[in-house]
Amino acid sequence: MHLIMITPAQPGSKAGNRATAERWATLLESAGHSVDVVTEYHGEPCDAFIALHAWRSVDAIRHFRETWPEKPLIVALTGTDIYQHQHEYPEDTRYSMGAADALIGLHDLVAHDIPAGFASKLVTLNQSAEGPEAFPAPQADLTKECFGVCVIGHLRDEKDSLRAAYAARLLPKDSKIQVFCAGKAHNEAWHNKAEREMAENPRFHWLGELDKTRTRQLMANSRLMVISSVMEGGANVVSEACRAGLPVLASDIPGNVGLLGRDYAGYFPVGDEQALAGLLQHAETEPAFLESLKAQVSNLAERFLPEKEQASLEQALHLAMQRCSQGR
Structure with missing residues (x-):
């Protein structure tokens, strides 16, 4: 698949979102996908779109969903999304959650801290590290x-x-x-x-x-x-x-x-x-x-382990594709 992944962190940044985007791109490419990591999105075609940060990426998420309504969309939830922005900026943050075909949460308790209606599309992913x-x-x-x-x-x-x-x-x-x-x-x-x-x-x-x-x-x-x-x-x-x-x-x-x-x-x-x-x-x-x-x-x-993180990314892709094929 050809994937586009958006992150608010610029190339060269040591912010966590940038490190996550680059690691995920490597894992997805090793699984056979091609990945473009971008900081702005202008409607370019792809097989699926991955957005890091529900609130900060909301404009890109809206643009993708309006331009490609039948394509799979995955949104990765950050700590500020879950514990700050969904309360301070509920309209935009929950729009992104609702528009997503799959959500990625980065710890085991995320399901308790987002609206219950989104739990069915949540995939828990443990970020990997070298040994x-x-x-x-x-x-x-x-x-x-x-x-x-x-x-x-x-x-x-x-x-x-x-x-x-x-x-x-x-x-x-x-x-x-x-x-x-x-x-x-x-x-x-x-x-x-x-x-x-x-x-x-x-x-x-x-x-x-x-x-x-x-x-x-x-x-x-x-x-x-x-x-x-x-x-x-x-x-x-x-x-x-x-x-x-x-x-x-x-x-x-x-x-x-x-x-x-x-x-x-x-x-x-x-x-x-x-x-x-x-x-x-x-x-x-x-x-x-x-x-x-x-x-x-x-x-x-x-x-x-990296292979477990890679499997979770594939699980999120599969869930998003499945929900698209079933008309969500």
């Missing part, structure tokens, strides 16, 4: 000097990006925990907050935006990863941590629970640096707790 063989060896000097905790993702409100830094301020003086944050500041306010936190908090280090090689080295050097988001559609960095065997401390939001499972031992309440500080201290001082988290993420690793 431990793709990661370098830890840098021994760094790992001896400190107990490294990484935070990976662009600095913005949805990620609550400095929560681990605030938690680190509450740790005992003899703690060796150091927080390393990798990501581009969303705006000048976030840039200033990160710079100020570094100046005031000797446990916090903002590394800016890193390429894939340096990000993997950071993960290899770390004993823990913190994902403190207030909303997530299903963060790929969680998949990467599980595949790498890197323990995670996660905010207890649906987007994290839907990936790690309800019985995961490393959750803390959203925005609660006191609870996060307690978990960080527990992980540093109780090796058995850290090992239990490592065992849990390692047991989840097979959920995030």
